[in-house]
Amino acid sequence: MRLHKKICNRLILLFMTICLSGCAPFTENNLIEEISPITFLAISKGDKGKLKVSTILPPLSKENKNVMSQEVSLLKEGVQKYNLNFYQEMKYGQMRMLVISDELGKDGIMSIINVLLTDPEISPRIYLVIVKGNFDEYLKSQLDKDENFDYSFYRMLKHYEEKNQGELTVVNLHEFKHLLYTPYSDPFLPVFKLEEDGVNYEGTALFQDDKLVETISSLDDRIFQLINNDHYLDVLPIPKFEVVLGHVRSKIIVDIDSSYSTMTYTVNMDTRIEEYRGEKQLFDPKELENMKKDMETHLEKQTHELFKKMQELKVDPLQLGIQTKRPFSKPMEEKKWIEMFEKMNIKIKYNINIDPLTDANSKRPNL
Amino acid sequence: MGTYQLFKKNEIFNGLYAMLLVNRLQMLYFFLIMPNILIHPYMIWVLIAVGILSQLNLLLLSKWLLTRLSSNGYNGFVQMFGKKCVRFLSFIGLFFILLKLSVITLGFSEIVQTFMLPSTDTNFLVFFILLFCFYVAGKGVEHTIRFVLISFFCTFWMITFFVFFFFPPIARLSDLYPLIPMEWKVENWKAFFLILSSYSGPEFLVFLGPWLKTNNKTFRYLSYGNALTVVEYVFLFIASLLYFGSNYLSKIQYPIINMARYFQNPVFERIDMIMLSFELFNLVFAVSLFLLLFYGASKIAFGKMSKPTSGKGLLSNVFLIFIGMVLMNELFWKSEEKQNFLLNLQIIAGSISYFLVPLVIVLVMKKRGVKKSAST
Incomplete structure (x- = not known):
């Protein structure tokens, strides 16, 4: 009798485990042969305010791959249309990227972001x-x-995201959302340009709330990586002085005066010269010092222009407003901060700590 | 099922069990939604303050547990309050237990539905959870209390994952500003009662007197359990502030689980699913204990104390609770507004029961002149 009861109990347990582990008849069917877990979605502007959603199908099996695109007015409507057109059911669980066209970005992407945030299947x-x-x-x-x-x-983005490799901007959904919804901050995203030879990284797109307003590229983007994103750059070429700085690390000190009218933005940089093609004798400490001064002035000027651009556009991707938060006082309103930021006098200061080129220069004297 | 005794007393559990009981009963459901209601960084202080208040409650509770009456169980209560009063009180207690049971089970099954089985009806989930709990409760009080050990080891390690949020680039000290309240709004009172209600749970230890070994150290162990809860709450709340920022917290329904979704692991992609499944152990433990208490209380309330306990009696109780829960699910839980009503009700009920039960018992003890038992 006892044995009978024991077996009965175990059977009940087994039944329950099977039911709860997803083999139950009332859950979604995720049989791998019958679904197509897409890896990315590309969204661009369609006709008459519609969205054009495209992806590669089938994403996994070794069949001929096709680019499928649908014009829809709602993002998730696209899924339904795909399902009706394709023999496998589309699933979001393995989605890794969302590619948004810059035209759509200019119109605002808040609604798309919210769709992604609400779906628990889509990873942040x-x-x-x-x-x-x-x-x-x-x-x-x-x-x-x-x-x-x-x-x-995807692997490329992942590579540069991990450990802040410091070459390009990489932003994931959570970071974007965080910048979007936190006061005193505006989001930014990487911009890639499609050319015949491939996808080229162009720079960083600055957003005002959820709308793309400006793309910064080349030296501006390098500076942006240095002062905000990674605080590290593998190489920083400065063509004006025919020099390449390598392994640049930066530390930022922001100081806003009590009346919020002046901000001193100090960038301390540790780097070494990796390449030099100019005429100066960098082994001479004086020449090196001069060169350093010149570079500091040049970077200060560039950074100042970048800040000016941000002030004009009223965007604050550097989250400078957070500096005004204090533990024991009421935080000021975001609007007020933006107004102040617009008028703020910003002083940029660079301190470059440089290691000279160690190997011989062809024009080195006295040898 | 045979005619075994669900409430028999063969062994006594030591202080460690009391500590785990306190801790796990406090970490049930509310901690998952808590940051969504607390929102402001200065609520950290309220969390700690109410934690200290809860400590006082535990002091009163330990006073009761130290008396000889508490180890007599039902008879002890009858001696204190009189038979009729005990019947009346346990009748009221039925509603408190049913409400608490329903809120945590329905809340959990909704979470499971949202994050794991989106196409499953929550009633099914409630059914399975209750089936598990019936199995555990059917083993009797002793085994259920011992189950707290499993529940603790299945769930406690999860909190260590959240250390991840305390490091850059996510952590930023300014997310915790302002540290002091600049204004006190009406919603903050709701948050206050939510915290009080979240700390509730240990008051049910009042009825577990016969199974707990009590001595001078009882209060110490209860405090350890409570302190552990305070640490966990504060830790999780700060982590959620750092991850979401104060502004976004009010917009997100299940902050803690959404944070778990951000973890990454090369082997398992959805760590949140695994964590949620382990969290169910804790739920099953608590619900089983409440089922037994409900069964006991219903026996007292309907004057069936002379009859022996039976599996069938428990089953019929579980069945009644299941029907009650399905009704609540259909009538209240599924629509957001009415769900809020139920949540608020539990927030108030939890606060009241945690605040009043130890207090009333100690007051009555004083009045009746009950002394601590000689064994101390």
Whole structure:
């Protein structure tokens, strides 16, 4: 009798474990052969205010891949249309990237972000990317050459995200949302430009709330990486002085005076010269000092212009407003901060700590 | 099921069990939604302050546990309050237990539905959870109390994951500013009562007197349990402030689970699912204990104390509770507004029961002149 009871109990337990582990008849069917877990979605502007959603299908199996795109008025409507058109059911669980066209970015992407945030299947770690150009066409041309284009693109983003490798801006959904919803901050995203030879990193897109307002590129973008994103750069070429600085690390000190009228923004930089093609004798400490001064002035000027641009656009991706928060006083309103920020007098100061080129220079005297 | 005794007393559990009981009964459901209602960084101080208040409650509780009457169980209560009064009180207690049971079970099953099984009806989940709990409760009080050990080891380690949020780039000290309240709004009172209600749970130890070994150290162990809870609450709240920022917290329904979704691991992608599944152990433990208390209380309330306990009796109770829960689920929980009503009700009920039960018992003790038992 006891044995009977024991067996009965175990059977009940087994039944319950099976039911709860997903084999229950009333859950969604996720049989791997019957679903297509997409890796990315590309969204651009369609006709008449519609959205154009495209992706590569099937994402996993070794069948011929196709670029599929749908024009829809709601993002999730796209899923339904795909399901009706394709033999596998589309799933979001493995989504890694969201590619947004810059035109759509200019109109605002709040609604898209909110869709992603509400779906528990979509990881908050998916990367958001802005692209300039027709991504659909590019994908179609790329599929013959490189089947796993989407995967390699993802790996690239992941590589630069980890440990802040300091080459390009990488922003995931959580970070974007955090910058979007926190007061005194505006989000930014990486911008890639589609060209015939491939996808090229162009710079960083600055957002005012959820609208793309400006793209900064080349030296501005390098400076942005240095002072905000990573505080590290692998290489920083300054063509004006024919010099390349390598392994640049930076520390920022922000000081706002009590009346909030002047901000002193100090960038302390540790670096070494990796390449030099100019005429100066960098072994001479005096020459090196001069060169350093020149570079500091040049960077200060550039950074100042970048700040000016941000002030004009009323965007604060550097989260400077947070500096006004104090533990024992009421934080000021965001609007008020932006007004102050616009008028603020910003002083930029660079302190470069440089290691000279150690190997011989061809024009080195006295040898 | 045979005619075994659910409430028999063969062994006594030591202080460690009392500590774990206090801690796990406090970490049930509310801590998952708490940051969403606390919102402001200065609520950290309220969390700590109410934690100290809860300590006082535990002091009163330990006073009762130290008396000889508490180890007599039902008879002890009858001696204190009189038979009729005990019947009346346990009748009221039924509602408190049912409300608490329903809120934590429905809350949890909704979370499971949202994050793990989106197409499953929550009633099914409630059914399975209760089935598990019936199995555990059917083993009797002793085994259920011992189950707290499993529940603790299944859930406690999770908090260590959240250390991740205390490091850059997520952590930023300015997210915790302002540290003092600049104005006190009406919603903050709701948050205050939510905290009080979250700390509730240990008052049910009042009825577990017969199984707990009590001595001078009892209060110390209860305090350890409570202190652990305070640390966990504060830790999780600060982590959620750092991750979401004060502004976004009010917009997110299940902050703690959404934070768990941000973890990454090369082997498991959805760590939150695994964590949630382990969290169910804690739920099953608590619900089983409450089922037994409900069964006991219903026996007292309907004057069936002379009859032996039976599996069938428990089953019929569980069945009644299940029906009650399904009704509550359909009538209240599924619509957001009415769900808030139920939540507020539990917030108030939890606060009241935690505040009043130890206080009333100690007051009555004083009046009746009950002394501490000689064994201390």
